[in-house]
Amino acid sequence: MNCTVSNHLAVSPEHLTAPAQLLAPDWLLLPEGPRRDHAVRIVDGHFVDVGPLALLQGRYPDHGVLRLEHQLLMPGFIDTHHHLSQSFGKGLVFGEPSEIFRRVWIPLEGSLDTNLLYLTSKLAAFESLRGGFTTVCDAGTRSKEGVEAIAQAVHEVGIRCVLAKTCNDLEGERVLDARQVLSMAEQHLAAWDNDPLITPSLAIPIPEIATDRTLGAAYRLCHEAGRVFQSHVNEHLVAVERSLERYGVRPLEQLHRAGALGPGALLAHATLLTSNELCLLRDSGAAVSYNPVASAWKGNAVAQAHLMHCLGIALGLGTDGTRGDGFRLLDYAETAQRFAHGLPVGDSVCGGGQLWLDMGTQNAADVVGLSKVTGRVAVGKAADFLLVDLAVPELLPSWNLPWDLVRLANRDQIQAVVVQGKVRLWQGWPTDWDARDLMRRVDALARSVVDQAPIHKVHPLPIVA
Numbered sequence: 001m002n003c004t005v006s007n008h009l010a011v012s013p014e015h016l017t018a019p020a021q022l023l024a025p026d027w028l029l030l031p032e033g034p035r036r037d038h039a040v041r042i043v044d045g046h047f048v049d050v051g052p053l054a055l056l057q058g059r060y061p062d063h064g065v066l067r068l069e070h071q072l073l074m075p076g077f078i079d080t081h082h083h084l085s086q087s088f089g090k091g092l093v094f095g096e097p098s099e100i101f102r103r104v105w106i107p108l109e110g111s112l113d114t115n116l117l118y119l120t121s122k123l124a125a126f127e128s129l130r131g132g133f134t135t136v137c138d139a140g141t142r143s144k145e146g147v148e149a150i151a152q153a154v155h156e157v158g159i160r161c162v163l164a165k166t167c168n169d170l171e172g173e174r175v176l177d178a179r180q181v182l183s184m185a186e187q188h189l190a191a192w193d194n195d196p197l198i199t200p201s202l203a204i205p206i207p208e209i210a211t212d213r214t215l216g217a218a219y220r221l222c223h224e225a226g227r228v229f230q231s232h233v234n235e236h237l238v239a240v241e242r243s244l245e246r247y248g249v250r251p252l253e254q255l256h257r258a259g260a261l262g263p264g265a266l267l268a269h270a271t272l273l274t275s276n277e278l279c280l281l282r283d284s285g286a287a288v289s290y291n292p293v294a295s296a297w298k299g300n301a302v303a304q305a306h307l308m309h310c311l312g313i314a315l316g317l318g319t320d321g322t323r324g325d326g327f328r329l330l331d332y333a334e335t336a337q338r339f340a341h342g343l344p345v346g347d348s349v350c351g352g353g354q355l356w357l358d359m360g361t362q363n364a365a366d367v368v369g370l371s372k373v374t375g376r377v378a379v380g381k382a383a384d385f386l387l388v389d390l391a392v393p394e395l396l397p398s399w400n401l402p403w404d405l406v407r408l409a410n411r412d413q414i415q416a417v418v419v420q421g422k423v424r425l426w427q428g429w430p431t432d433w434d435a436r437d438l439m440r441r442v443d444a445l446a447r448s449v450v451d452q453a454p455i456h457k458v459h460p461l462p463i464v465a
Helices: 054-057 083-093 099-112 114-130 148-157 179-192 212-225 236-245 251-258 275-284 291-298 305-310 327-346 353-359 362-365 401-407 433-454
Strands: 003-005 020-030 033-036 038-043 046-052 065-075 077-082 133-138 160-166 197-205 229-234 265-269 286-292 314-317 385-391 415-418 423-427
Touching: 003 433, 020 054, 033 265, 033 401, 038 054, 046 054, 046 362, 054 327, 065 401, 077 114, 077 265, 077 314, 077 327, 077 362, 083 148, 099 353, 114 148, 114 423, 114 433, 133 305, 133 415, 148 160, 148 197, 160 179, 179 197, 179 212, 179 236, 197 212, 197 251, 212 229, 212 251, 229 251, 236 251, 251 275, 275 305, 286 305, 286 362, 291 362, 305 327, 305 353, 305 415, 314 327, 314 353, 327 353, 327 401, 353 401
Parallel strands: 003 065, 020 065, 077 133, 133 160, 160 197, 197 229, 229 265, 265 286, 286 314
Antiparallel strands: 020 033, 020 038, 038 046, 065 385, 385 415, 415 423
16 A cells, blocks of 8 residues: 655654554655655664665565655754753843853752753753754753653653763862762663663763863763763853863863863863864864854854864764754854854855754764664664655755755754654644643743742843833
C-alpha cells in the first residue's frame, strides 16, 4: 500500500507512528548533502536503511511506502549550549551589558525550588522542540535543587539532553570540599547509564570558580567516562582581564594549565582568543560551541568560527538559551561571521550554506559526544528528525537547498519533530501532553519569581500599570 501526502494539511501524526515504516520525502538531507528520490526505513526508533527509493522498494517489496510530497526529512537540530533553567528570565537581558550571569542568572536560578526548576526547564525544552531541536546540551544549573527536576522535564517533553552537573569548588572566598564535589560528580556520571534520552556531563561554568586541581579532576572524570566537560571561556573582556589579574593567565590558558583542555572539553563562546590561544585550542582537540545570538545580544565579540573550522577545530552551534529556533540560529551563525569577519576581507561566502547546516546538525552531534547516536540520517542512528514543508513562497524557486535553509527557512515550516522514532511535536504543539496548561502555570508564577529574586538590572524594566 502506498500512501501519498500531497501537502502539510493532509499529514497527521498517525502516518508516522508505525513501529516499522518506509518514508519517501521529496528531499532527504544526508551527511553528504540533500538528495531527491531517496527513502529511509525506520524500525523501533532507528534508521535501519537509507538509500535510493527504487533500491529500498526492491529490498522491501511487501512494505508500503509513505510518500511525503513537498517535505524535507532532515536531522533534528542540536543545541550545543543551553541553560534550561533560565527560561523565566530570558527577556530580562535585552539591552544589558556583559556578565549578566552575576546580576541576573545566579540570583534567578538560586531562587528556584524544585517545582519552579521543573517548570522553567520544561518551558525551555518545549521551546527548543518547537524550534526543531531534537537534542539540547544543558550547561548546568546554579539551582541548589539538583538536576532531577530538569531530567523529569526533559523526559516529559521528549527531547534528548546532555545534562551537566556543576562541580566547581570555589564560591566567592569560600573553598568547598573538593572530594565531596567530585564524589557527587562521579555519581552523576554513573546515574544515567540506561536512560534513553539523557547523557550526563560535568560543567565548571567558568574556570576562575574552581581550583586547578578540581578543573583537572573534573575533566579527567568526563574523559574517562567518554562524556563532555563543559565550561564558558573567553566570553567577555572583563572576565579575561579578571583572570589575568587573579591568575596571570587567560581563561582558556587556565584550563590548559590545569589539564582540563583536551578531547572531550566543550568550550562555550570562545569569542576572545589570541592567535596563540587559537593554536592551543587546535592542538588540544577540544571543541567549541559557537553562540552567535548570544554575541549579538550580550557579548563583546563574535567567535572566529569559520577560521576555527579551517584550523580543524570541532564546532557546533549553540543558543546559550537566547531562543530555541534552529533556522534562525543558522541564519545568525552565517550572518555574524559575514559581518564580523567576512566583510573586512571581502569574503562573500564565509563557508557556505552547507557548513552552517552541518554545524547545526551532524557537527553539533560530534562536539556533544553523541555522534554514535544522533545528528545524521544514517543507518544505526536514532530516528531524530524533522519534516520541513518546502511548499512555501520563501523557497520557490530553490536553486541551492542548503543556502535556502540557512537564509530563508522558518520555524513555522516544521511540520513534525521526531525523537527516537516518536512524534513529539506536530505543527508546533506536543502530541501527548498539554503545553497550553504549562504556559498558563508559568504565566501565573514567573513574574512573582522574578520580582522576589535579588536580580539587578542596569536598565530596569518599564513599570506596567
